[in-house]
Amino acid sequence: MTKEKLVVIGGDAAGMSAASQAKRRRPELEIVVFERSPHTSFSA
Amino acid sequence: MVEIDAAQRKVLVRDLQRGDSAWESYDQLLIATGAVPLCPDLPGSDAVDICGVNTLESGLEIRRRLDRGGMKKGVVVGGGYIGLEMAEALVRHGLEVSLVNRAPQVMGTLDHDMGALVSQALRDVGVSLYLEETLTAFETRAGKVTGVVTDRRTLPADIVILGLGVRPNTALAASAGIPLGDKGSIRVNERMQTGVAGIWAAGDCAESFHLVSRRPFHIALGTVANRHGRVAGINLGGGYATFPGVVGTAVTKICQMEVARTGLQEEELRELGIEWISAVIKSRTRAGYFPGAGEITVKVLAERGSGRLLGGQIVGMEGSAKRIDTLATALHAGFTVEEMINLDLGYAPPFSPVWDPVVIAAREVAKEL
Numbered sequence: 001m002t003k004e005k006l007v008v009i010g011g012d013a014a015g016m017s018a019a020s021q022a023k024r025r026r027p028e029l030e031i032v033v034f035e036r037s038p039h040t041s042f043s044a
Numbered sequence: 045m046v047e048i049d050a051a052q053r054k055v056l057v058r059d060l061q062r063g064d065s066a067w068e069s070y071d072q073l074l075i076a077t078g079a080v081p082l083c084p085d086l087p088g089s090d091a092v093d094i095c096g097v098n099t100l101e102s103g104l105e106i107r108r109r110l111d112r113g114g115m116k117k118g119v120v121v122g123g124g125y126i127g128l129e130m131a132e133a134l135v136r137h138g139l140e141v142s143l144v145n146r147a148p149q150v151m152g153t154l155d156h157d158m159g160a161l162v163s164q165a166l167r168d169v170g171v172s173l174y175l176e177e178t179l180t181a182f183e184t185r186a187g188k189v190t191g192v193v194t195d196r197r198t199l200p201a202d203i204v205i206l207g208l209g210v211r212p213n214t215a216l217a218a219s220a221g222i223p224l225g226d227k228g229s230i231r232v233n234e235r236m237q238t239g240v241a242g243i244w245a246a247g248d249c250a251e252s253f254h255l256v257s258r259r260p261f262h263i264a265l266g267t268v269a270n271r272h273g274r275v276a277g278i279n280l281g282g283g284y285a286t287f288p289g290v291v292g293t294a295v296t297k298i299c300q301m302e303v304a305r306t307g308l309q310e311e312e313l314r315e316l317g318i319e320w321i322s323a324v325i326k327s328r329t330r331a332g333y334f335p336g337a338g339e340i341t342v343k344v345l346a347e348r349g350s351g352r353l354l355g356g357q358i359v360g361m362e363g364s365a366k367r368i369d370t371l372a373t374a375l376h377a378g379f380t381v382e383e384m385i386n387l388d389l390g391y392a393p394p395f396s397p398v399w400d401p402v403v404i405a406a407r408e409v410a411k412e413l
Contacts, residue, residue: 006280007055007070009045009216013269014247014276015076021277029281032068034045034057039100 003030011035048073048220050240072242072280075217075230076273079210079248079264081126088182091189094204097126106130106205110137115202117142119192121179123150127207128162128298131171134205135299142172142199144179144192151303153294154357155310157324158343161359165301174199210264212249225251229262234286236276244280246272253289256307256354256375257316263290291375292355295365304368307345307355307375319348323408327401329363331393340364344371344381344405351380351413356402363395370402381406381413 006022008015011033019031033040046065047056054069081096083089095106109115118134120127123145134141143150143166149159150166150173163173174194183191183198192199212229214222223239225231230238230245234253238245247269254261268290278285293306313320322345330337338361345354356371358364374384384406391398399407 004071005069006072006074007068008074008076009055010076010078010247010249012076012078012247013266014078014250014273015074017270017273018074018076018244018246018277018280021274022281025278025281025283032070034055034068036045036060037099037101 003028005030005032007031008033011040013041016041045077045216048075048216048222048243050220050222050243053242070242072244074276074280075214075222075238075243075245075249076247076269077213077216077249078269080213081206081210082208083206084179084208086179086181088184088189091182091184092187093189093202094182094206096206097130098210106203109203110134110139115139117200118203118205119144119199119201120205120207121192122207122209123147123163123175124152124207124209125294125296127205128166128296128303130205130207131166132169132298134203135169135171139203140172141170142174142192142201144174144177144194144199146176146178148176150175153292153305153309154303154359155343158341158357158359161341162298162301162303165298165359169299210248212262212264214249217245217249226260226262231260234288235279235284236272236287237279244276246276252287254308255289255291257312259316261290261292263292265294267293291372293368293372295368297365300361302358302360302362302365304358304365305356306368306372307353309355309357310345313345313354318354320345320354321348321409321412322346323405323412325401325405325408327399327404328397329361329401330395331397334393336362338362338364340367340401342367342401342405344402344409346381346406346409346413349413351382351410353379353381353384353406356405358402367400367402370400381410385410 118139177194181193229251248264295304328337340360
């Protein structure tokens with residue numbers, strides 16, 4: 001069975017908070033974040 | 045991100061550097077696409093040096109333009125958080141700053157009597173205010189902005205900052221058939237799940253619930269986005285978390301003057317048909333005799349009859365704004381103004397008068413019950 005995959009659209013406050021929480025709880029989860037700008041979250 | 049195929053659980057992604065697109069499959073999808081600034085479609089609105097501010101990159105770009113020098117006159121359109129903070133930034137860069145605002149006072153999230161204090165604070169730092177004026181066009185020369193045209197006058201401008209508010213960035217979600225709610229934000233349940241299986245939403249693109257009005261409510265704030273993201277992430281990581289809602293708390297600062305608000309304001313109460321009473325008090329941020337004590341004005345609103353706290357607003361010097369957190373916590377707790385009077389808050393002369401200004405305001409409202 002392949003790993004479960006979470007895709008996140010948007011790498012600012014909400015997207016990165018969610019990605020980091022999910023990864024901390026389930027290290028085996030594959031997470032891909034897409035962000036349009038060259039910067040990810042700058043204060044989350 | 046170009047398209048969501050919810051049935052096949054895949055998204056079409058465009059690589060902006062390479063220019064090609066590819067499908068990416070998912071088991072769970074989180075939409076955190078944020079909000080986009082409102083941009084008026086007016087004559088000249090695509091000219092150079094008309095700037096929105098909603099990303100780190102757009103802020104850096106404004107900074108680079110200002111640092112190049114040669115800019116003397118700045119015009120800010122919109123008197124909300126972005127407009128005020130950018131007006132301060134332009135003043136600090138030595139520009140002559142004008143601010144155009146459609147409403148009678150700046151800070152539309154405050155009642156007019158409290159907003160008037162902020163308007164005055166702007167004038168005191170040298171900002172020229174043009175209130176109750178509507179933006180109608182931009183003057184340009186060779187593709188560069190040279191002026192802002194309102195229904196009453198033309199203001200010369202080397203740089204224009206737009207702070208006209210934002211709207212949730214949800215076109216992608218809508219085209220995938222995901223149900224929307226207040227102001228076009230994505231409707232979510234308490235766990236941040238949308239109406240479509242396997243798809244979640246969080247942040248400025250997602251809806252919240254207003255704990256005072258008990259209605260769905262969209263608010264675009266980084267604080268809310270962080271909490272949305274935390275809850276969505278815990279659930280996506282196999283845990284269980286819920287986001288009960290917001291009370292609409294926000295703070296800002298214009299030069300020396302701190303501004304804060306929470307809960308419902310008069311305009312919202314009128315629309316909801318809630319009868320209210322209110323009090324406005326002036327006090328000090330520290331004991332009156334203590335060095336550095338500054339003025340603070342607090343307004344508290346409560347439901348007529350029950351005395352249930354409905355909201356509060358604060359304008360004042362250093363040490364004012366974060367006092368809103370007492371009112372915000374009281375709103376979460378569903379306190380009446382009478383229950384607020386006996387709150388055991390910290391006091392020593394460097395920090396507060398013996399009665400905290402927010403409690404003084406609550407006492408004044410309670411007298412009218």
